[in-house]
Amino acid sequence: MKITERPRRLRKNAATRSLVEETELLPKNLVWPVFIKDGANTKEEIASLPGCHRYSLDRLTEEAEKLSDLGLKAIALFPAIDDKLKNSKASEAANPEGLIPKAVRHLKAEIKDLVVITDVALDPYSSDGHDGLVKDGKILNDETLLVLAAQAKVQAEAGADFVAPSDMMDGRVGWIRQALDESGLAETGIISYTAKYASAFYGPFRDALASAPRFGDKKTYQMNPANSREALREARLDRSEGADMLMVKPALSYLDVIQRLQAKFDLPIAAYNVSGEYAMVKAAAKNGWLEERAAVLEILTSIRRAGASVILSYHTPDVLKWMQDRKP
Numbered sequence: 001m002k003i004t005e006r007p008r009r010l011r012k013n014a015a016t017r018s019l020v021e022e023t024e025l026l027p028k029n030l031v032w033p034v035f036i037k038d039g040a041n042t043k044e045e046i047a048s049l050p051g052c053h054r055y056s057l058d059r060l061t062e063e064a065e066k067l068s069d070l071g072l073k074a075i076a077l078f079p080a081i082d083d084k085l086k087n088s089k090a091s092e093a094a095n096p097e098g099l100i101p102k103a104v105r106h107l108k109a110e111i112k113d114l115v116v117i118t119d120v121a122l123d124p125y126s127s128d129g130h131d132g133l134v135k136d137g138k139i140l141n142d143e144t145l146l147v148l149a150a151q152a153k154v155q156a157e158a159g160a161d162f163v164a165p166s167d168m169m170d171g172r173v174g175w176i177r178q179a180l181d182e183s184g185l186a187e188t189g190i191i192s193y194t195a196k197y198a199s200a201f202y203g204p205f206r207d208a209l210a211s212a213p214r215f216g217d218k219k220t221y222q223m224n225p226a227n228s229r230e231a232l233r234e235a236r237l238d239r240s241e242g243a244d245m246l247m248v249k250p251a252l253s254y255l256d257v258i259q260r261l262q263a264k265f266d267l268p269i270a271a272y273n274v275s276g277e278y279a280m281v282k283a284a285a286k287n288g289w290l291e292e293r294a295a296v297l298e299i300l301t302s303i304r305r306a307g308a309s310v311i312l313s314y315h316t317p318d319v320l321k322w323m324q325d326r327k328p
């Protein structure tokens with residue numbers, strides 16, 4: 001038969017397929033998001049995130065060292081704060097002796113060349129479980145910026161390479177940038193959660209930190225899942241306020257948003273493969289309904305293909321081990 005184009009010629013065997021492969025997932029693309037808590041010799045599994053744990057700093061260092069040997073380049077820290085330390089002002093967020101600054105100092109001292117990213121938002125520290133300060137049931141924007149700037153400063157002083165505001169208050173990137181610059185912390189970068197959606201996929205994360213909102217939802221600050229042009233607006237603002245990277249979150253339901261930002265902006269794009277996305281795969285794999293390794297690699301490759309060069313994923317430890325096994 002006369003068929004001029006036969007795309008299957010490029011798929012005929014593994015060597016040919018690898019020759020024409022367009023996207024590669026590498027250890028350097030992955031960031032390990034990890035939960036930490038006070039104490040020693042502790043590694044508690046999180047029920048809704050099988051395979052993920054809350055680590056005390058000694059155990060975290062042990063694990064991060066092993067992963068660093070497997071090619072891990074970056075880690076993002078999330079604190080499980082004792083309920084007694086939470087209050088309506090989220091004051092623990094800016095405590096220079098708090099869990100996060102301690103963890104940053106520890107990791108920077110113990111592990112060479114590991115990029116340490118810290119989260120800037122009030123929810124783990126707030127008795128209201130919201131990312132900003134609350135008054136009369138409303139989330140305050142400008143008042144929150146003062147606390148976020150103080151929080152970012154403490155993290156940067158401890159040695160964080162990047163602070164990552166995930167709060168979605170207006171003006172926070174500029175405000176944080178200014179606070180860092182005025183404190184002689186111009187070298188600390190900002191990875192902004194630029195397009196962070198009010199998503200149903202954050203449930204297991206909120207279990208991990210006991211940080212679910214105590215009233216209402218986050219729809220007055222996180223974005224509407226129906227919008228992608230609005231992500232361009234957020235990206236324009238973050239860029240003009242001094243962000244070093246733009247993040248889309250969640251990843252899998254928002255591949256179009258990743259692609260749009262990648263095409264339009266000249267900053268690196270990060271994507272957060274969030275807790276609910278991880279939990280879905282784990283649950284299906286546990287039931288024998290999906291082959292875990294193939295599904296995970298397909299998902300992460302699709303996030304790369306969409307245009308993210310930095311991927312935060314709870315699958316990171318597994319993927320690094322699989323990549324090691326694959327080596328000759």
Ligand code: PBG
Pocket residue numbers: 119120121122123131166167201202203204205206218273274275276
């Ligand atoms: C909150 C924050 C959330 C996540 C990261 N930072 C949850 C939320 O906005 O309620 C979710 C990450 C995940 O689900 O893996 N500042």
